[in-house]
Amino acid sequence: MSYIGDIIGGIKTLLNGMKVTGAYFFPNIINRKYVITRQYPDEPAIVFERFKGEVVMWHNENNEHRCTGCQACEIACPNGSIEIIWDRVLNPETGKKVKQIDQHIYHLGMCTMCNLCIQACPTNAIMWSTNFHNSTYDRSQLTKVLNRPGSKLMAGVEE
Amino acid sequence: MMNTETIQNKLAGIFPELQFSEEASQFLNIIVSKDDYIKLAETLKNEGFDYLFSMTGMDWGKELGVTLHLERTEDRFMIVVKVMLEDRENPELPTLENIWKTAHLHEREIYDLFGINFKGHSVMKRLLLSEDWEGYPMRKDWMDPSKMIIR
Amino acid sequence: MILTHINYFADLINYFSNTLGWGFGGKILGYVIIALIYMTFFSVAGLLLVYLERRVAAFFQLRLGPNRVGPWGLLQTIADALKLLTKELFGTDRKDNLLYHSAYYIVIIASLMALSAIPFSKGLVAFDVNIGVFFISAISSVGVLSILLGGWGSNNKYSMIGGMRSGLQMISYELSSGLAILTIVLMAGTLSMTGIVEQQRDMIFLLKGHIPALIAFIIFVIAGTAESNRTPFDLPEGEAELGAGYHTEYSGMGFAWFFLAEFINMFIISAVGVTLFFGGWLAPFGITDGLGPEWAWGLFWFFLKVFLMIFLLMWFRWTFPRLRIDQLLTLEWKYLLPIGLLNIIIMAVFVYFGLIL
């Protein structure tokens, strides 16, 4: 009689499975109870504050940043995503030559978001932004200059 | 339970030319010549080292080599077997495929990346790289023409 | 046999040929109009079913499904069809052109023909033949030919395996569904689809034939699912195994025809099931009798029942894993067929001794 028993037992397991899916389906029909879809442009995406979107450089309202051009981030980066073009400029007040960044170039396309540059930065000049709209039509647009045009080093960071 | 002394004494009795060292490693290192390699592998398998944890191709600069990590599943005792090959042009070793089946893919990988030819292996073809690839990229003297890795 | 039923399609042809006096030309015109109605129904129902499937699947899977194009996403499948229409038709290099291209015509013709014998409502059946049930099961086995041809003609090993599997599967399961249908035919005493429906006025066959009818229904549902190539019997496609199986190498409309036909086949299986077991277009317990034109209520009840049946098939699809080819045959030859044969004997005995209700 195991022949009949097999059939009945088998059908029972099948019904069990249908019970599980049905228990999700019918509430979903009525009030979308278990629906987990987030319709992104209509509903905002959940972005956590620590999300590693891209590296940005902090600027204050006077267009000043904290990057001294020490290149610690460039050395720390495993992929060579960061290149710093710097120069020594004569400081008129002290009369000494001071290292100053010209361009802090960041290749987002090569970045693996490993956080080592930000850990390495002695002056907290760079940080993560939670921006995730990173797609572009052209790969060259992923190469970004982090310091804004005309920005200067914030006073007091050098010490 | 097996420990370093017992296995060392046992093996030294069978293979007088083996070198043992425990320097700078957590395990007993056995350095074997190419000729004793297959016999040592068989002996170790009979000693209960039934789990070939990994087979690592090595380029020591002058010579190429293979490092085996062998483990007894019974008491989880691990030893390291190293074999060095002076010949960089046509390095050859007998295959371990028949002793530990897992060597099948590991040996193909080593052949692919280091160019060590395992005699008697059933499918001695390139595994990761394409058939027409030239050179053995994991060797230290391999130059990367595209400057992809070595900046 | 002279058909005494009301048949609006026959009336239409009669109107053109006799009332208007257009003779043979009027007949042809009538046929063309009926064909157009059926083709429109074919595509509209196909697209709606695709939409329904996606929506139902989405709710099973905690998603929303298509909801952007048109109200509730209703036009999504039309947009998809437009996309498929404009796509390039390309296949493998050394395909057998004749077989490859005839495959999708056969599949459409087979399902359209099967559709013609299904009574949608009182008097709404294009081909009201006295052997309707027999006709449908004969025609639906033509469908397998297209899959075999598509699988073979594509010159692709995955397609071929899919086609071969399908041949095995559809031919075997044809037997069981045939037996299940015969069980009901025994009870009805007629092979005519409209006749079967009319016989269920007092009680639907599922209740009338109680135990054997219930077993026949279960067998029919399983065999029907297998015949329409749906999970758990979607071996010819077997997504995880064969990519897309027999239609791997079809693109654009070639693929779309297969896709539509699959859904129409599901509709046909459900419609046959509803006609045989649930009284077709008859209202349950006659609750809407005399409340307006019978054909309109008939349509409503028919499509409602078919929808519920289709929903059952969809529920299967989104719940069960797929069988293996040998298990598929084991199920058929060791379980369904013996039980079906036994069942038909039981039914015969019941009918002979008047044990049915």
Place this chain on the structure above:
Amino acid sequence: MEQVTLNTADLKSQEYFLNMGPQHPATHGVLRLILTLDGEVVKNIEPDLGYIHRSIEKQCEYEGYKQIIHLTDRMDYLSAHINNEAVALAIEQALEIEVPERVKVIRTIMGELTRIASHLLWWGVMGMDVGALTTFMYAFRDREMINDIMEETCGARLTMSYSTPGGVMFDLHPNFQKRVKEFIPHLRKVIPKYDELLTGNVIFQKRMKGVGYLSKEDAISLGASGPVARGSGVHSDIRKIKPYSALDKVDFKEIIYTEGDNLARYKVRMDEMLESLNIIEQLIDNIPDDGIQAKTKALIKLPKGEFLQRVETARGDLGVYIVSDGKKNPYRVKFRSPGFSNLNALIEMGKGHLIADLVAIMSTLDFVVPDIDR
């Protein structure tokens, strides 16, 4: 009259080749198997790898020790954190650093969460491979909760790069404990449902039972590890054999099934999820508070020598073998990936089965192709 006779010797069946992959739904990535088939029966399997080979081992020879870690995320991306941990542990072992207790506990919790996430994804894909498409979405719903926990603390959902030599990147987010405590009962509630949906299903049982048998001896000889070996009754859980991080402080049992078939491997993973929950539950309430970073130098140089660290990833026995010559770059790094050795087992197990079974076997081996190719 002419006699027509059929000489059966003239009837020949021919074996043929089938390229399964590199683009194929069942290979979960770009694994290519060259199958020799007789009808639908698999006669021989020859894997062709390297479609996602990125020479991680070679790259490591040109990176500093801190910089290796983020590369390992990309190997077995489903157990990214455990890979990170393996390298971090290897470096710590070489430098003889004692990491703070908090770090150990955090790493263990994260590791177990990663394991659950990986097994959940496997469960969903397993269902898809045998044709039950709905499992995938259910598994992803639950996995998403883990991903959110990860993102909140580590800033990334999959490739966390969370461990560093001597510690972890960030401290735990204040919400971490709350979210984990929400997740544990949720998973405990849904796993029985999953069992009803898939495990108990008669079709699934028939597909799994007795298929892809791997004997204990073969499992050891083929170098199988992780759930594959444990499904064949091999005591192979590194968490038990050589406990690392905080695993020596927790009480859990190693899941071993002895049947050696698909169903056994399936059950090992299902039970492991619950066991991982147990581990997390024991640790989550008393995370010590003694800092997240041991003192390390900015530029790490390992002493001369060879260092092997083994951890149990979701796939099995991952070995990180670092040969150092005292410079700032390693001389040679070898990742003994579990998937690579488990692939050996597929070659052995798949022979003589139908294609459909091969797909199911591959699914129970739970390949992550970047892990095989490295």
